[in-house]
Amino acid sequence: MVEAKILVFATNGTKSNDEARILKLLQNFTVQVMEFERSDKFKSLLNIIQQAVHTKPRLVVMEGTGFVGGMACLWLRLFFGIPYIFSSGDAIAPFISLNYPILAPIVNLYEQILCRFCAGFIGWTPYLVGRALTFGAPKAVTAAGWSHCTRTMEQLADSRVKIRKQLGIPEDSLVFGLLGSIAWTQRFQYCYGYELLKAFHKTNRQDISILVVGNGSGLNYLQKLAAADLEKRIFLPGNVPVEQVLDYMAAMDVASLPQSVDRVGSFRYTTKISEYLAAKLPVVTSQIPMAYDICGDWIWKLPGAKPWEDTYIKSLANLMQKITFEEIQIKQKAIPNQISDFDLEQQVVRVTNFINDILL
Incomplete structure (x- = not known):
């Protein structure tokens, strides 16, 4: 352990996945975790300031970008000289402005100030690192995430049979799937999985099935879209335990990673890419930088700027209509056993060195 007084919190809340992520990256340091309750943000603000002023840490680490x-x-940096670093998986201003355009000037200014006065930035992608450096962050490092579980090929094969039988998916069905948060975006009338169901309804194949795993405000909408599926080939099981994520992915043949080709989606890797790799799943996505930089021959890159627009959905439907098991097997063979970008140990070493340099 590196002895240093470091305070840590995650704006997504205490015990959240984001908190678990940053603590993994900081495992070589002795840290004090500060509680952050999203239900009472003002209280959390006061608690963080009070704890930091009282303990006088050498560094504050924030996972997330909540205001x-x-x-x-x-406040701690400007009035008490306590340095901070923060970590993010999204381009803050474009992400917020997507749903609340009226807030664009405010969040743009906030993002630039947050970068300008930080001691360093941890980006979930190299594109976010470049963005933070452009806004004035003095140092930055990339930590792209990792799969939380592992499975052998034999275990994946067993899980494929088990989960398909459990859900009622035919053994010979070709399954397009997705696992993630099914959050509804009111402005665009969209959530993850929408593109799969819309494309499915444009095909006439009887051996295609859809599996969308996850929960959120958009699940009811997907259930309404699936109601017309009289042959029961759309499966929406809701949330599954973290330890079963790869098992459900094993039931799929092709994984969907819908991302907009804009200042939001183009900066992201998406959090599930490492799990799809671990599950040996070929991926279909849009023409975002990630698709060219790290995905190689095991990915289908579809045209269309937004996954909720006709161009993308028609391209996805065309892929569903024509795809064969032989094509999928070719993509599967092209999936590498490991990509260093998603190796946990390498990311821990990288972040440890990064923070040590900041603390010098």
Whole structure:
């Protein structure tokens, strides 16, 4: 353990996946975790400031970019000289502006100030690292994430049979699937999985099935879209335990990673790419930088700027209509056994060195 007084919190909340992520990356340091309750953000703001002023840490680390957490970091930096670093998986301003355009000037300014006064930035992709450096972050490092579970090929084969039998998916069905948060975006009338169901309804094959795993505000909408599936080939099981994520992925043949080709989607890797790799799943996505940089021959890159627009959905439907098991097997063979970008140990070493340099 590296002895250093470091305070850590995640704006997504105490015990969240984001908190678990940053603690994994900081495992070589002795840290104090600060509680952050999303239900009472003002109280969390005061607690963070009070704890930091009382303990006088050498560094504050924030996972996320929530406004309240950012204000705490800026307050401590500007009035008490306590440095902070923050970590993010999204381009903040474009992400918020997507749903609330009226807030664009405010969040643009907030993002630039947060970068300008930080001691360093941890980006979930190299594109976000470049963005933070452009806005004035003095140092930055990439930590892209990792799969939380592993399976052998034999275990994946067993899980494929088990989960398909459990859900009622025919053994010979070709399954397009997705696993993630099914959050509804009101402005665009979209959530993950929408593109799969819309494309499915444009095909006339009887051996195609859809499996969307996850929960959220968009699940009811997907259930309504699936109601017309009289032959029961759309499966929406809801949330599954983390330890079963790869088992459900094993039931799929092709994984969907829908991302918009814009200032939101183009900066992301998406959090499930490492799990899809671990499950040996070929991926279909849009023409985002990730698709060219790390995905190679095991991916289908579809045209269309938005996964909810006709161009993308028609391209996906065309792929569903023509795809064969032989084509999928070719893609599967092209999947590498390991990609260093998603190796946990390498990311821990990288972040450890990064923070040590900041603390010098």
